[in-house]
Amino acid sequence: MxxxxxxxxxxxxxxxxxxxxxxxxxxxxxxxxxxxxxxxxEQAPIAYVGGMPPVMDHMIYSHALLDEFEARADGHGGQFRYDGQAWFGTDYDKLWLKSEGTVGTDGRFGDGDHEALYDHAISRYFDVQSGVRVDLDNGPTRAWGAVGVEGLALYFFQLEATTYFSDRGAAARLQGSYDLLLTNRLILQPQVEMNVYSTNDRARGNGRGLSDIDTGLRLRYEWHRKIAPYLGVTYTSSFDQAASMARTRGRQVHALTVTAGLRLWF
Missing domain, CATH: 1.20.5 (Single alpha-helices involved in coiled-coils or other helix-helix interfaces)
Incomplete structure (x- = not known):
């Protein structure tokens, strides 16, 4: 070929x-x-009641956050502190529970604040809350009515502003915090809480006007999103008449402490 x-x-x-x-x-x-x-x-189309898909914002959800679960120490001693909250309900209406307090080296429970609030969404970022607050610890028990707002302010600052009222007068609390992401898991959180009272309450050490402040700077590592250990420094101070009451009782007026703790949510 x-x-x-x-x-x-x-x-x-x-x-x-x-x-x-x-x-x-x-x-x-x-x-x-x-x-x-x-x-x-072909798959048959899904038939919705009324011809519309279901509204998901009326489903029941729950959430719990233990924001502070920490030990504080300085040259004069130390204390354990916790601050947590939980809610149950829909996107618009919830039952909100809050609790915070401290335990000193003497084992005494102090600064106990416990609240049960009805929460209703008034905008995309803020809720209005109303209910009751009970100061329950080793000191005299106090009961208050409560009205306030909670949500995300400009630039995503977490903000809580609440007023309280009772037969003993009125009070107000302002709390704020911000999460600064250094990395996806390493987060720096500045935090502040201030309390104001209209009258003195010597039995509980609360003074008229700006009574006390609790602020801190915490660095946490979210090795798991629901579990985050942290280290930080905290500063607490009493002012004016509350400071005078603290000196009379032999307590610290100002304290700068080293802090180590765990942040949890469920």
Whole structure:
């Protein structure tokens, strides 16, 4: 066979193999195409009540956050402090529970503040809250009515502002914090809490006007999103008449402490 004939035979063989491969591929794809085009194989549309999809913002949810669970220490001693809250309800209406307090080296429970609030969303970022607050610890028990707001302010500052009222007068509390992401898991959080009272309460050490402040700077590492250990420094101070009461009782007026703790949410 000549060179030209051999080349022609090779080309004919290659063309035949290409045509056979294309036919095989088409045959393999044909059933899939037929099934896709078959109306009997299509999924029937989902029928909603009233012709509209369900509204998801009326489902029941729950959440709990233990924001502070920490030990504080300085040259004069130390204390353990916790601050947590939980809610249960829908996107618009919730039952909100809050609790905070301290335990000193003497084992006495102090600064106990416990609240049960009805929470209603008034905007995308803020809720209004109303309910009761009970100061319950080793000191005299006090009961208050409570009205306030909680949510995210400009630049996503977490903000709580609450007023309290009772037969002993009125009070107010302002709390704020901000999460500064150094990395996706390393977060620096400045925090502040201030308390104001309209009258003195010597039994509990609360003074008229700006009574006390509790502020801190905590660096936490979220090795798991729900569990985050942290280290930080905290500063507490009493003012004016509350400071005088603290000196009379032999307590610290100002304290700068080293803090180590755990932040949890569920």
């Amino acid at each position: 000549g060179t030209a004939q051999a080349a022609q035979a090779a080309q004919t063989t290659q063309t035949a193999q290409t045509a056979q491969a294309a036919q095989t591929t088409q045959s393999a794809q044909a059933p899939q195409t037929a099934n896709a085009a078959d109306p009997g194989m």
